[in-house]
Ligand SMILES: Nc1ncnc2c1ncn2[C@@H]1O[C@H](COP(=O)(O)OP(=O)(O)OP(=O)(O)O)[C@@H](O)[C@H]1O
């Protein structure tokens with residue numbers, strides 16, 4: 001099925017002074033996909049989402065929602081968008097329901113029945129008549145989500161939606177977003193610095209580092225790559241001789257020494273090649289240990305760990 005993308009970002013860039021904090025990002029997201037923006041602190045996730053909802057202007061490049069350019073047709077484009085970027089504006093002295101009614105008055109066509117529906121969808125029935133300042137962080141998040149959903153958006157943008165949620169809350173949010181994506185074709189964009197959360201929530205992730213797109217992968221691709229890569233630790237009699245054999249066999253590979261053992265990263269297929277090469281060169285191999293790299297390790301390797309500002 002080839003449908004026009006719901007969200008289309010082309011060469012999106014934000015410069016502040018001489019620095020590009022979002023640098024030439026391009027990607028497309030179809031209907032019904034849960035798409036992740038994954039990157040360490042300062043990578044540019046919030047800035048990207050703020051440009052996507054027109055909170056700040058792009059320096060160059062475009063954002064289109066349902067084919068509508070956010071910069072040129074802001075009002076129309078935003079009719080299709082629900083978002084939680086900064087903590088949503090809520091009145092603490094009003095109840096959850098009063099807050100939703102207040103917000104509904106600013107939108108067109110949001111009925112009392114729709115309010116009831118979203119309250120149920122986010123599971124706030126029991127507390128919806130209580131004042132918001134008695135809510136826990138997780139309840140506030142859910143109320144924010146209810147508010148973002150009131151207008152039946154086609155695209156939902158959530159900046160770090162799992163912040164402050166406990167594991168059960170994260171699981172609920174994930175199930176809820178996935179259900180909406182599947183049943184209503186809602187396109188969801190979430191950001192996070194944790195691959196483990198993205199793994200549970202998203203169909204695809206864009207990995208962002210220092211404002212640049214490193215890669216876009218499906219969760220299946222990320223898992224498959226991590227599956228095939230191991231950190232190999234070698235116990236040999238003569239480390240420098242072994243190093244020379246490794247350098248000759250696997251050009252450019254990085255070898256470090258840890259606890260008198262040589263450590264290098266190889267694909268599964270390369271491990272027997274390495275052993276054969278060492279034995280062939282007369283090295284004494286006392287031990288070979290291969291540790292699978294976790295998804296988290298792989299993400300750190302892709303982004304080089306924390307961002308440096
Ligand atoms: N108004 C601004 N003026 C100057 N620099 C800014 C401004 N807004 C953001 N930045 C810088 O741009 C970079 C990206 O910030 P952004 O908030 O988008 O990152 P992030 O990926 O959301 O990070 P986090 O995971 O910490 O939320 C950071 O280095 C930040 O300091």
Ligand SMILES: [Mg+2]
Pocket residue numbers: 045046047159160
């Ligand atoms: Mg952020």
